[in-house]
Amino acid sequence: xxxxxxxxxxxxxxxxxxxxxxxxxxxxxxxxxxxxxxxxxxxxxxxxxxxxxxxxxxxxxxxxxxxxxxxxxxxxxxxxxxxxxxxxxxxxxxxxxxxxxxxxxxxxxxxxxxxxxxxxxxxxxxxxxxxxxxxxxxxxxxxxxxxxxxxxxxxxxxxxxxxxxxxxxxxxxxxxxxxxxxxxxxxxxxxxxxxxxxxxxxxxxxxxxxxxxxxxxxxxxxxxxxxxxxxxxxxxxxxxxxxxxxxxxxxxxxxxxxxxxxxxxxxxxxxxxxxxxxxxxxxxxxxxxxxxxxxxxxxxxxxxxxxxxxxxxxxxxxxxxxxxxxxxxxxxxxxxxxxxxxxxxxxxxxxxxxxxxxxxxxxxxxxxxxxxxxxxxxxxxxxxxxxxxxxxxxxxxxxxxxxxxxxxxxxxxxxxxxxxxxxxxxxxxxxxxxxxxxxxxxxxxxxxxxxxxxxxxxxxxxxxxxxxxxxxxxxxxxxxxxxxxxxxxxxxxxxxxxxxxxxxxxxxxxxxxxxxxxxxxxxxxxxxxxxxxxxxxxxxxxxxxxxxxxxxxxxxxxxxxxxxxxxxxxxxxxxxxxxxxxxxxxxxxx
Ligand code: SAT
Ligand code: MN
Numbered sequence: 368x369x370x371x372x373x374x375x376x377x378x379x380x381x382x383x384x385x386x387x388x389x390x391x392x393x394x395x396x397x398x399x400x401x402x403x404x405x406x407x408x409x410x411x412x413x414x415x416x417x418x419x420x421x422x423x424x425x426x427x428x429x430x431x432x433x434x435x436x437x438x439x440x441x442x443x444x445x446x447x448x449x450x451x452x453x454x455x456x457x458x459x460x461x462x463x464x465x466x467x468x469x470x471x472x473x474x475x476x477x478x479x480x481x482x483x484x485x486x487x488x489x490x491x492x493x494x495x496x497x498x499x500x501x502x503x504x505x506x507x508x509x510x511x512x513x514x515x516x517x518x519x520x521x522x523x524x525x526x527x528x529x530x531x532x533x534x535x536x537x538x539x540x541x542x543x544x545x546x547x548x549x550x551x552x553x554x555x556x557x558x559x560x561x562x563x564x565x566x567x568x569x570x571x572x573x574x575x576x577x578x579x580x581x582x583x584x585x586x587x588x589x590x591x592x593x594x595x596x597x598x599x600x601x602x603x604x605x606x607x608x609x610x611x612x613x614x615x616x617x618x619x620x621x622x623x624x625x626x627x628x629x630x631x632x633x634x635x636x637x638x639x640x641x642x643x644x645x646x647x648x649x650x651x652x653x654x655x656x657x658x659x660x661x662x663x664x665x666x667x668x669x670x671x672x673x674x675x676x677x678x679x680x681x682x683x684x685x686x687x688x689x690x691x692x693x694x695x696x697x698x699x700x701x702x703x704x705x706x707x708x709x710x711x712x713x714x715x716x717x718x719x720x721x722x723x724x725x726x727x728x729x730x731x732x733x734x735x736x737x738x739x740x741x742x743x744x745x746x747x748x749x750x751x752x753x754x755x756x757x758x759x760x761x762x763x764x765x766x767x768x769x770x771x772x773x774x775x776x777x778x779x780x781x782x783x784x785x786x787x788x789x790x791x792x793x794x795x796x797x798x799x800x801x802x803x804x805x806x807x808x809x810x811x812x813x814x815x816x817x818x819x820x821x822x823x824x825x826x827x828x829x830x831x832x833x834x835x836x837x838x839x840x841x842x843x844x845x846x847x848x849x850x851x852x853x854x855x856x857x858x859x860x861x862x863x864x865x866x867x868x869x870x871x872x873x874x875x876x877x878x879x880x881x882x883x884x885x886x887x888x889x890x891x892x893x894x895x896x897x898x899x900x901x902x903x904x905x906x907x908x909x910x911x912x913x914x915x916x917x918x919x920x921x922x923x924x925x926x927x928x929x930x931x932x933x934x935x936x937x938x939x940x941x942x943x944x945x946x947x948x949x950x951x952x953x954x955x956x957x
Pocket of ligand 1: 446447575576577578583584626627675804805
């Protein structure tokens, strides 16, 4: 029985397919009201005012943080839950050993029971959204249904949400269906289910980030990676940054690092004073959709419209752009507060916390003031380094792809793949120490191919084959690199200063793309010699530089043996070309 009254709006008339689906969800979830999101600023203001009124949001200091609010999530709902995230394909093999799998019939049945009547006394929000510039043929659309107004205001920042997206859906007919309810926020009744064959997502029991903002990881990575394979492109966990050299030439680079490994900082990099004349432009900080262009190059769009970034550590020295960006019109989640109601987090050099992220009086004995995975949500337009080409319908051409992880040892500062095929092996071999972005132990090294371990919506074996196919079709493929900003010395100290200084490594890559600089051949690929890097004004000793660029054959033989064992899980889905590349590397190491 239908219980909801429509808020009068012409939106339900735009797409029959969307309205039919909304009606069937209404029957199942029994909301008190339905609200279709137009996507206007007035609507965002009204929702925010409503949440401030109900106490779900706290207004922050108007003088120093105008238009900013604080949201506190449930203390047991602060990160992605990979162990409760499933890919539900008819065949388990298609989901692959890299995913938790459930039969789609069983998953739908379970979710139906969770969703049944779950929105009684709540409003059902319909959020039509477009991932990517609204007029780009590379963009794809979806609709999220949710009972969380917090999700609505996040989605309005993170995507192009509202009427224009629904009009596009009405024209195209195809959209990803995402159904979300916070349920009771009970970790025992929490699931994030993906049905790539149906282009749909069902998420229950969490209100946090990647579990609940379904346009982000669920759609733009897990479902989109599946869509991308069938359509001949790549959906990747990559930032996109434009680097303009002192001569005025701009190269775009896309970099894949696991969550909370500095993608946002690299995307907003500020050139060090010792490298004058460089400018850096952000296209995206988390996700890249890469399409082969008619010119044989790879073209990238950022499907997102905002940033959902890690707050702790942000300060004027680490990322001045981000620090400035989040001082107005920003939604903070799970940070602490100062006595005068300013947000506070670890790594901020000013102010002092009096309230922690759970709203309790701050007591260092109880842990940090801000949760290590506390986040800011802010429009990309607030970014001082936002690229003038970020909204280009055709995207930006990519000169280099970069993979990386957080490794104390083994991986050198940077190396270059011999060619695309070898580059796919390099990407597949990424491993990284875990961070607070996902529930679980922090700091253990795990394999994270292409930084997509939590996000690839199908069997990694098929995914690597798809990567090989895409590269084979490119007349002018980007060069492929691996970086490690996190290498340490025997005392555990970082060898590389990171942040703005990373530009020196990126500039070597660009010079390589232009054939302007040398490299030395190593077993694992090509490395810069110390003299190939621009080290003017760099405060790193020669010994540290040598250590950063060293390849220890003993450690690497062990690394490659572990990787070979890992690949074994993929059995006959493993592309033979990848094994061939592995053999080549092994032979060179012996
Ligand atoms: O998945 S989230 O969007 O919550 C953040 C991340 O892990 O990158
Ligand atoms: Mn991410």
